[in-house]
Amino acid sequence: MKAKFLASAGIVAATAVALTGCSGGNGGGDGGGSEAASCTNTIVNAEAPQVTVWAWYPAFDQVVDNFNNANDDVQICWTNAGQGNDEYTKFSTSIESGSGAPDVIQLESEVLSSFTIRDALVDLTEYGANDVEGDYAEGAWEDASSGDAVYAIPVDGGPMGMLYRQDIFDAAGIEVPTTWEEFEAAARTLKDSGDGAVIADFPTNGRAFNQALFAQAGSEPFVYDSANPQEIGITVNDDGAKKVLEYWNGLVEDGLVATDDAFTADYNTKLVDGSYAVYLAAAWGPGYLQGLSDSDPDAVWRAAPLPLWDEANPVQVNWGGSTFAVTEQAENKELAARVAMEIFGNEERMNLGVDEGALFPSYLPVLESPEFENKEYEFFGGQQINKDVFLDAAAGYEGATFSPFQNYAYDQLTEQIYAMVQGEKDADQALDDLQSSLEQYATEQGFTIK
Amino acid sequence: MATTTAPTSSHRADVPQKADHRPDRNYRRRQRWGWLFVAPFALIFVTFLILPLAFAFRMSLFTNTLAAGTDFVGAANYVKAFTDPIFLQGLGTVAKFALIMIPAQMIVALLAALVLDNLATWASKFSRLMIFVPYAVPVVIGALMWGFLYSPRFGPASNIFNLVGLAAPEFLSQDNIFGSLVNIVTWQWAGYYMIIIYAALRGIDPGIYEAAVLDGASDRQIAARIKIPMISSSLVMVIIFALIGTLQFFTEPQVLRAVAQGAIPVSYTPNMYAFSLAFSYSQFNYASAISFALGIVVFVFSFFFLFLTRKQSGLK
Numbered sequence: 001m002k003a004k005f006l007a008s009a010g011i012v013a014a015t016a017v018a019l020t021g022c023s024g025g026n027g028g029g030d031g032g033g034s035e036a037a038s039c040t041n042t043i044v045n046a047e048a049p050q051v052t053v054w055a056w057y058p059a060f061d062q063v064v065d066n067f068n069n070a071n072d073d074v075q076i077c078w079t080n081a082g083q084g085n086d087e088y089t090k091f092s093t094s095i096e097s098g099s100g101a102p103d104v105i106q107l108e109s110e111v112l113s114s115f116t117i118r119d120a121l122v123d124l125t126e127y128g129a130n131d132v133e134g135d136y137a138e139g140a141w142e143d144a145s146s147g148d149a150v151y152a153i154p155v156d157g158g159p160m161g162m163l164y165r166q167d168i169f170d171a172a173g174i175e176v177p178t179t180w181e182e183f184e185a186a187a188r189t190l191k192d193s194g195d196g197a198v199i200a201d202f203p204t205n206g207r208a209f210n211q212a213l214f215a216q217a218g219s220e221p222f223v224y225d226s227a228n229p230q231e232i233g234i235t236v237n238d239d240g241a242k243k244v245l246e247y248w249n250g251l252v253e254d255g256l257v258a259t260d261d262a263f264t265a266d267y268n269t270k271l272v273d274g275s276y277a278v279y280l281a282a283a284w285g286p287g288y289l290q291g292l293s294d295s296d297p298d299a300v301w302r303a304a305p306l307p308l309w310d311e312a313n314p315v316q317v318n319w320g321g322s323t324f325a326v327t328e329q330a331e332n333k334e335l336a337a338r339v340a341m342e343i344f345g346n347e348e349r350m351n352l353g354v355d356e357g358a359l360f361p362s363y364l365p366v367l368e369s370p371e372f373e374n375k376e377y378e379f380f381g382g383q384q385i386n387k388d389v390f391l392d393a394a395a396g397y398e399g400a401t402f403s404p405f406q407n408y409a410y411d412q413l414t415e416q417i418y419a420m421v422q423g424e425k426d427a428d429q430a431l432d433d434l435q436s437s438l439e440q441y442a443t444e445q446g447f448t449i450k
Numbered sequence: 451m452a453t454t455t456a457p458t459s460s461h462r463a464d465v466p467q468k469a470d471h472r473p474d475r476n477y478r479r480r481q482r483w484g485w486l487f488v489a490p491f492a493l494i495f496v497t498f499l500i501l502p503l504a505f506a507f508r509m510s511l512f513t514n515t516l517a518a519g520t521d522f523v524g525a526a527n528y529v530k531a532f533t534d535p536i537f538l539q540g541l542g543t544v545a546k547f548a549l550i551m552i553p554a555q556m557i558v559a560l561l562a563a564l565v566l567d568n569l570a571t572w573a574s575k576f577s578r579l580m581i582f583v584p585y586a587v588p589v590v591i592g593a594l595m596w597g598f599l600y601s602p603r604f605g606p607a608s609n610i611f612n613l614v615g616l617a618a619p620e621f622l623s624q625d626n627i628f629g630s631l632v633n634i635v636t637w638q639w640a641g642y643y644m645i646i647i648y649a650a651l652r653g654i655d656p657g658i659y660e661a662a663v664l665d666g667a668s669d670r671q672i673a674a675r676i677k678i679p680m681i682s683s684s685l686v687m688v689i690i691f692a693l694i695g696t697l698q699f700f701t702e703p704q705v706l707r708a709v710a711q712g713a714i715p716v717s718y719t720p721n722m723y724a725f726s727l728a729f730s731y732s733q734f735n736y737a738s739a740i741s742f743a744l745g746i747v748v749f750v751f752s753f754f755f756l757f758l759t760r761k762q763s764g765l766k
Contacts, residue, residue: 089729096734117516118732205711230517264709266603404516407730411716418712422624446518 039077044068049332051339054081054091055106055324057155058287059356063349067342074335076343084108085407094329095120103330104340108322109143110208110402112151115325116226117404122326123149127337132345140362142399144323146226152323154362155344156353158282159393160212160317161385162307163289166300168197168277176304180247183307187256190277198255200278201270202248203262204418207410209280212319213248214241215400217309222403223450232403233450234438236413237431243309245420245427252421259421268292274299280306282319283390287358290379303385305393316396321362360390367394405441412437510738520735527739537740540720541747544699547632547719552692554636559643559688564673566644567651578648582641589638593705596634601709622710634702639695643688650684651677682762689759690752697748700725720744 041064043050053076057063064078079102081087088111094100095118107115115121129150133141140154164176169186172193177183187199203209211221217240223233251257258276260267271279272295279285289301308314324340326333344350350366353359354375361367373391376382403409416430425433442449510527514520531537562581566574584592599605600621611618621630654677662672678685700721707714707722716730717723720740728737756763 085730092729092732096732114732261709261711265598266601266709269603405731411726411730414711415715418624421712444515446515 038079040080041065041068041076041078043075043077045072045075048073048075049335050075050077051104051330051332051336052077052079052102053104053106053324053339053343054079054087054102056080056083056087057106057322057353057357057359058291059352062356063343063352066349066352067339074339076339088114088407091115091120091327099329101327101329103332103336104324104326104343106155106322107152107325108208108320109140109152109154110320110400110406112144112323112325113146113224113226113402113404114406116146116149116151117229120328121151122328122330122333122337123151124153124326124337124340125150127326127334129153129337129341132341135345135364137362137364137367137394137397139318139394139397139399140321140323143318143321146224149226151226152325153340153345154321154323156284156322156359157362157394157397158284158318158320158360159390159397160280160282160306160319161285161389161393162304163279163281163285164302164304165274165277166302167298168195168274171195172277174277176302177307178305179311180307180309184247184251184256187251188254191256197274197277198258199276200280201258201260201262201267201276202252202421203267204259204421205261205263205414206417207414209262209319210413210417211410212282212317213280214244216306216315216317217241217244218315219244220401221409222401224401224403229404230446230448231450232442232447234403234435234442236409236438237428237435241431242428245417245431249420249427272296272299282321283360283394284320284358286377286379286385290358301380302383303380303389305389314396316393318394318397318400360386360394367391403438405445408441409438412441506738507742509735510742512735514733514735516732527736528743530736531739531743534740536717536723537720537743540717540723541744544697544719546628547635547699548693548696550628551632551635551696552689554632555640555643555692556685556689558636558640559647560678560685562640562644563647563651564677566648567677568669578645581644584638584640585642585645587638589701590705592638593634593702596630596637597706597709600630600706622706622713624713627706627710627713631702631706634706635696635699639692643692646688647681647684650681654680682759683764686756686759686763690755693755694748694752697744697751720747 039050039052041061044065045068048071051074053064055078060078060080064076068075081090081102087106091101091105095115101120112121125148132153133150136154137157140157141150144150144152144154162176168190169176172190172195174186174189175182177186183199190197190199206213211219214221219236219238219240221234221236221238221241223235225231248257252259258270260270269292270276272289272292274296279289281288286303289295306317324343326336326340330336344353344361344363347363347365347369350359350361350363351371354361354366354372361372366372373387374384375386377385412434416425416434419425420427420430439449511522511524512520513523513527562577566578587595600607602608602618602620605618605621607618607621619626621627658676658680659672662676667675698721699719703714703718704722704725707716707718716726721744724737724740724744727733727740
């Protein structure tokens with residue numbers, strides 16, 4: 001509170017310059033020495049040029065060691081600069097100050113255009129990205145490219161499914177719902193059974209989660225192409241989004257779902273202690289669940305496909321998923337691009353990511369391998385969740401377009417959904433208000449609205 | 451220092467007689483030493499405060515929009531800031547905090563100091579330490595800790611309220627978040643203000659109390675009529691501290707936002723707004739303008755308050 005925040009913007013920019021002034025010249029072939037000290041990992045070949053990488057994947061240290069042992073002519077110098085927004089904040093500040101960014105950076109596909117518009121990412125088509133296009137799932141590649149340009153190499157995806165507690169369902173006599181209609185019926189049955197659990201949580205701060213649910217009913221919030229960066233189309237209040245939000249608002253009003261904030265300690269506990277019978281999750285969700293403590297020892301988890309709006313016309317959606325991009329500040333862009341393509345563009349290392357880090361790969365040689373398809377998950381009582389759920393979900397995903405101010409859009413979405421859950425407005429009003437606030441913001445930022 | 455310890459009696463006698471340049475040189479030499487002593491501080495002060503401030507001020511005179519690039523706009527960002535409903539709403543929020551939170555801290559601090567001043571047992575020394583301890587907890591840690599205490603799942607509230615058969619209040623809901631924040635800040639800062647007030651009370655000549663007792667004054671009268679008026683300058687200082695801190699309210703709501711994203715929007719206070727503008731939405735220029743605008747507001751409020759209390763603080 002006492003902090004002189006007044007000057008912080010300037011101070012941070014100034015310190016960023018000062019700090020990075022000492023460590024410039026990465027990737028320029030001056031490896032070893034003082035540089036090695038700033039890496040989290042050990043450099044195997046001190047003579048080789050280094051490429052700095054920011055990433056937060058679980059078990060990434062093993063992947064980096066594997067890469068460095070396998071390559072004599074290039075070494076990865078890895079730093080975990082925080083997860084998601086924490087990392088983006090640092091990256092954003094180094095873009096502003098003109099130095100301090102790594103050569104290669106992990107970015108979720110939804111924020112790529114927020115950085116391309118600031119000319120912070122390198123178009124990888126110059127460095128052979130098109131040659132590896134065939135190695136990656138179509139939807140993931142689509143998310144990483146804009147028009148003809150390719151701004152990142154996909155790593156993992158988040159096709160969505162439904163993780164549920166078989167034991168709670170059985171106790172309440174509920175069949176696994178396959179449509180949202182059945183999901184609502186199941187929610188009522190569960191509430192009437194009176195053991196205190198609700199079917200699921202609808203977090204107002206779900207951000208990409210909420211957006212994915214809207215997309216399942218055909219919502220396409222943004223039209224944007226980096227080749228034409230001043231133009232944007234915004235339709236966050238289309239019928240699909242309104243239908244979905246109205247549906248959830250109904251569940252909220254009837255007390256059939258919880259509205260706890262996601263990703264808090266409370267939420268993590270409730271996920272595994274039986275407060276929610278269902279965790280609507282992305283493919284990285286099982287890994288997340290297993291990492292949580294205090295879980296109910298008698299829990300019986302199973303996976304099923306995400307409920308559908310229309311069984312005749314199944315729509316698959318994606319929540320999260322990340323990529324490696326090369327920054328404009330990289331000195332040796334070719335080498336950096338090679339690292340971005342090869343870190344996980346390799347069966348051995350992608351398998352490490354799958355087995356140790358519970359990633360859902362976008363890299364086809366692993367994604368389409370029989371080992372991955374038939375992998376049995378002990379946490380799910382030996383269920384082959386990839387075969388049963390996530391591979392179909394991934395195959396049906398066609399990609400999505402995000403805005404170049406996605407963080408702002410999500411913050412506004414959170415505010416509107418919170419107001420709705422508080423009973424201040426209905427779903428239609430919330431999305432209409434979101435639409436006008438985003439339009440106003442885009443205009444202020446100099447965009448032409450299509 | 452050398453110049454004050456060195457002089458002999460003859461030297462001292464010389465000074466007034468031997469014309470003008472000798473004391474002048476002494477004075478200049480002393481000044482040189484002075485600058486040397488100030489240098490380490492000045493270097494850091496200029497590097498980490500003055501230069502960034504100047505840099506930020508320069509940034510605030512430009513705009514940089516996502517789609518249209520950088521332009522010099524002069525004061526336009528400030529015009530925008532003072533008509534920005536989000537900024538003004540944030541100012542309204544911190545003004546509300548100032549109205550509730552500062553009196554709350556003052557009352558707790560003053561009462562504690564007056565009570566401790568009257569007691570001279572080991573228990574009072576112990577209490578003094580205990581009241582002060584929260585200030586020794588870093589603000590971020592304190593806020594994180596309260597986040598857990600307020601949690602309906604991990605916090606003690608549900609257990610306590612269940613004992614008497616009531617439902618625990620939701621501390622992190624939209625309606626209660628204001629009070630929850632006031633509580634954190636009061637817990638953290640009242641002890642610090644108590645120490646300042648207590649020190650001022652200790653500085654009063656006890657002879658005055660004896661005289662008052664002889665005149666038949668009760669303890670309560672002594673507190674209200676003698677002690678409080680005599681420490682008014684300290685009270686003014688404490689209020690200024692609290693006022694500046696409250697207008698720049700940032701850390702506690704920012705930390706608590708992690709567990710109450712709906713109840714604490716990103717633009718809850720002006721500083722949080724500036725933070726998210728700069729680091730979440732990459733509008734560094736407008737964020738600088740918001741920061742300076744807030745600085746202006748803080749200056750005006752503090753100045754106005756000091757002007758109103760110029761009698762009490764002895765500035766007149």
